[in-house]
Amino acid sequence: MTVNTPSHNEDIELPLLDARLFLSGTQDERKEFAQAFTNSLLEHGFARVINHGLDETTVGELFDWSRKFFQLPDKVKQKIEHKPGPNPQRGWSAVGSESTAKLFGRLNGNPDGRKISETDAKEHFDQGPLDDLAFPNRWPSEDALPGFRPFLEHFYTRSHEISMHLLTALEEGLDLPAGAFTDRCKSTADELRLNHYPELQIPSDKAQTGANRVWLHTDLGIITCLFQDNIGGLEMEDRRSQAAAKQRFQPIPPGARRDEMVVNISETMERWTNGVLKAGKHLVMTPKREDVTTGNVTIPERFSIPYFVKASRETSVGPLPYFVSDNAPPVYPDMTALEFHAQRVAKAY
Ligand SMILES: O=C(O)CCC(=O)C(=O)O
Numbered sequence: 116m117t118v119n120t121p122s123h124n125e126d127i128e129l130p131l132l133d134a135r136l137f138l139s140g141t142q143d144e145r146k147e148f149a150q151a152f153t154n155s156l157l158e159h160g161f162a163r164v165i166n167h168g169l170d171e172t173t174v175g176e177l178f179d180w181s182r183k184f185f186q187l188p189d190k191v192k193q194k195i196e197h198k199p200g201p202n203p204q205r206g207w208s209a210v211g212s213e214s215t216a217k218l219f220g221r222l223n224g225n226p227d228g229r230k231i232s233e234t235d236a237k238e239h240f241d242q243g244p245l246d247d248l249a250f251p252n253r254w255p256s257e258d259a260l261p262g263f264r265p266f267l268e269h270f271y272t273r274s275h276e277i278s279m280h281l282l283t284a285l286e287e288g289l290d291l292p293a294g295a296f297t298d299r300c301k302s303t304a305d306e307l308r309l310n311h312y313p314e315l316q317i318p319s320d321k322a323q324t325g326a327n328r329v330w331l332h333t334d335l336g337i338i339t340c341l342f343q344d345n346i347g348g349l350e351m352e353d354r355r356s357q358a359a360a361k362q363r364f365q366p367i368p369p370g371a372r373r374d375e376m377v378v379n380i381s382e383t384m385e386r387w388t389n390g391v392l393k394a395g396k397h398l399v400m401t402p403k404r405e406d407v408t409t410g411n412v413t414i415p416e417r418f419s420i421p422y423f424v425k426a427s428r429e430t431s432v433g434p435l436p437y438f439v440s441d442n443a444p445p446v447y448p449d450m451t452a453l454e455f456h457a458q459r460v461a462k463a464y
Pocket residue numbers: 308310329334341343349397399418419420421
């Protein structure tokens with residue numbers, strides 16, 4: 116591992132990892148992917164993956180569906196509006212309904228002076244397991260958006276399969292018994308989210324530096340698998356700056372291909388591994404416009420699609436036995452994934 120001084124100012128180059136090596140390569144290639152994937156996540160909390168099994172066409176189609184959904188009139192979306200509270204989110208959440216700042220503000224402070232508002236400048240749609248009786252999905256009527264539900268259900272199912280391959284790679288990369296993570300996801304509680312950041316008018320000084328669209332946060336699940344469009348704005352913490360007076364963030368720019376997946380470690384994994392794999396802190400900024408001088412500036416809309424891989428609801432999110440010893444006592448308490456989720460999400464509203 117390279118050691119860099121905290122004053123290091125160049126962006127970290129996250130390697131682009133080819134999951135085909137893991138899925139259909141030789142034993143050595145499989146090992147190579149597992150190790151590189153694990154190392155990227157250990158070191159940065161983030162990894163970039165291609166050839167994971169969802170191709171460019173399929174991912175592109177989901178972005179098309181997302182655009183169509185958010186173009187529906189508000190009165191149609193309001194029929195499936197998520198009611199704020201501790202339960203997993205389902206259906207539509209309007210712009211400003213969520214505040215990552217409240218959820219994480221006290222924890223992380225204001226990352227820098229680039230804020231425009233304390234509520235997130237985005238609307239989103241959430242889907243949980245297909246057959247979820249406890250927290251049923253909320254779909255727009257088939258007349259309003261024919262084909263939306265079957266496509267999303269298909270995408271959800273594929274995403275779950277792919278995420279289990281990625282967790283298997285992590286098990287191998289960390290030398291854990293098979294099933295150490297994946298057995299704890301058997302009763303699926305994952306969430307597929309469509310994010311839409313509407314076009315914004317912002318003052319020119321904020322356009323020059325960039326302004327926040329989503330506040331600094333970590334995700335709550337095990338890992339998150341994210342697709343983004345070509346606008347940009349996602350930034351991750353540069354961990355080399357942790358000891359410095361000012362935390363530094365750097366862009367994770369859109370990939371050359373639409374199916375480039377950005378994987379991050381989320382809070383449940385940090386807990387399971389007793390802090391060995393640390394959740395990747397991230398935020399979303401508006402793309403910077405250095406060419407502007409006066410007046411308000413129009414910032415284009417943006418779409419992103421995270422798939423939050425979650426532990427089965429009855430499973431504990433406390434440290435797993437492999438990560439606890441006399442030298443490494445548990446630093447997180449035991450509680451079920453559902454209790455953990457309710458506790459964390461209640462703060463976001
Ligand atoms: O839009 C993005 O790129 C990231 C969104 C995000 O961090 C989230 O939905 O948790």
